[in-house]
Every structure is written in structure tokens, then in C-alpha cells.
Amino acid sequence: MNDPILLAASLLSSDLARLDWSMKRVASAVDYIHCDVMDGHFVDNLTFGAPVIKYLKRHSPLPLDVHLMIEEPGRWVGSYLGDWLAKGDYLTFHIEAEPDPVESLRSIRKKGVGAGISIKPNTPADQIKSLKHEVDQVLVMSVEPGFGGQPFIEEVLPKITEIRSAFPPNVIVAVDGGIAPDTIGKAAKAGARLIIAGKAIYGEPRPRKAANQLRAIAEQAITAE
Ligand code: DX5
Numbered sequence: 518m519n520d521p522i523l524l525a526a527s528l529l530s531s532d533l534a535r536l537d538w539s540m541k542r543v544a545s546a547v548d549y550i551h552c553d554v555m556d557g558h559f560v561d562n563l564t565f566g567a568p569v570i571k572y573l574k575r576h577s578p579l580p581l582d583v584h585l586m587i588e589e590p591g592r593w594v595g596s597y598l599g600d601w602l603a604k605g606d607y608l609t610f611h612i613e614a615e616p617d618p619v620e621s622l623r624s625i626r627k628k629g630v631g632a633g634i635s636i637k638p639n640t641p642a643d644q645i646k647s648l649k650h651e652v653d654q655v656l657v658m659s660v661e662p663g664f665g666g667q668p669f670i671e672e673v674l675p676k677i678t679e680i681r682s683a684f685p686p687n688v689i690v691a692v693d694g695g696i697a698p699d700t701i702g703k704a705a706k707a708g709a710r711l712i713i714a715g716k717a718i719y720g721e722p723r724p725r726k727a728a729n730q731l732r733a734i735a736e737q738a739i740t741a742e
């Protein structure tokens with residue numbers, strides 16, 4: 518449980534007309550740039566897709582953590598891999614969108630990219646436990662996927678702990694949604710080590726400072742254990 522806290526800034530809450538600037542302005546304070554791909558079907562919202570990810574990768578000073586909230590992810594993962602996502606990046610999709618995900622997870626790993634599976638707040642951990650040797654990341658949603666700025670669902674905390682103990686130590690457990698100064702410590706204590714924040718970083722007047730403060734709170738929560 519002593520793995521360091523990794524922080525990802527979710528571009529969803531940034532100025533979407535200035536993505537390059539949005540990435541660079543937080544780069545010294547976070548570890549990943551989190552990119553929410555939404556198709557308007559799996560979730561009600563619509564953001565950007567593979568052509569934008571390609572150029573985000575080209576300009577990002579940090580590795581990308583790409584979170585696909587799309588239907589039929591198996592059909593599309595290839596177009597997100599291309600020749601740009603690389604070792605150090607993650608590509609994650611939802612178990613609810615692809616009940617038979619092994620082939621897609623393997624195709625991600627074959628490219629050297631970290632393969633991730635994500636689960637919505639009401640999906641039990643049991644639905645993904647058989648994937649423990651197929652993934653590099655489990656992304657636990659702590660809000661219903663689709664929109665930034667929603668309140669953290671505390672009921673997911675035991676699921677974070679359950680997943681942490683069910684998966685091998687090299688699989689990182691990520692948490693996404695509602696992360697703020699009053700929730701990040703709980704998520705970290707439950708076992709999350711990749712912590713994604715949108716509004717709590719980009720919604721603040723000084724995003725870099727906000728990210729540094731979030732990290733300090735999370736680190737203090739796990740060292741106080
Ligand atoms: C929601 C997205 C999140 C979102 C989190 O569906 O997957 O990444 O940006 O936003 P906050 O941190 O504002 O809850």
C-alpha cells in the first residue's frame with residue numbers, strides 16, 4: 518500500500534478550445550493527462566475521439582490516460598492505438614460496454630500500451646475479477662460516467678479496497694469522479710493510487726496549486742495509515 522500517489526488532470530473540465538495550453542499549464546503538478554472519450558451513446562455526453570487523441574499525444578508533455586466511454590470499444594480500440602499511444606500511456610474501456618473484453622485488452626498490451634478496464638459505480642467488482650492477469654489498470658468510477666463536477670459516491674470506497682486486494686500489486690487502481698480536497702484522502706486510503714481530478718484542478722483559479730494541494734492531502738492520508 519506504499520505505492521506513491523499518481524495524479525491525473527482530466528481535460529473534460531479544461532478549456533476545450535485550448536487543449537495544448539490546458540495540458541501544459543498543469544504538467545509540472547500532475548503525472549498523467551486524463552482524456553475522456555465520450556460517444557453520446559454509452560454516456561449522454563460527447564467529447565472527442567481518436568483524431569484528437571493523436572494530436573494530444575503529440576503535444577502532451579506527460580503520458581496520456583485515455584478513458585473510453587463508448588459503445589463497442591472492441592471495434593474502436595485499434596484506432597486509438599495507431600502509432601502514437603506508447604509505453605507509459607493507458608487505454609481503458611468499460612466492462613459494461615464490452616462483456617467479453619479479453620481480446621481487446623490483449624490488443625492494447627500487444628502495442629506496449631497499458632490496458633485498463635473501468636467499472637461504473639453500481640457494477641460489482643466480481644464482474645472484472647477474472648481479468649486480473651489481463652489488465653494494467655482498473656479504473657473505478659466514483660460518479661456515473663458522462664459529466665464532470667458531480668459529487669463523489671462514497672459507496673464505491675469498499676469496492677476500491679476489494680479490487681485492490683483482488684488484483685496483483687502491479688495493477689494500478691484508479692479512481693475517477695468527484696475527487697476534491699475532502700474526498701481524495703478517502704479514495705487514497707481505500708487503495709486508489711492513480712487519482713483523476715477534473716473540476717478540482719481546472720475549475721480552480723490556480724490549477725497547478727490546486728493539484729499540488731490534492732496530492733499533499735492524498736499523501737498525508739496514506740502516510741497517516
Ligand atoms: C466523468 C469523467 C471524469 C471527469 C471527472 O465521466 O470520466 O474523468 O472528468 O470530473 P470531476 O473530477 O470534475 O468529477
Ligand code: ZN
Binds near residue numbers: 527553584693
Ligand atoms: Zn474519466
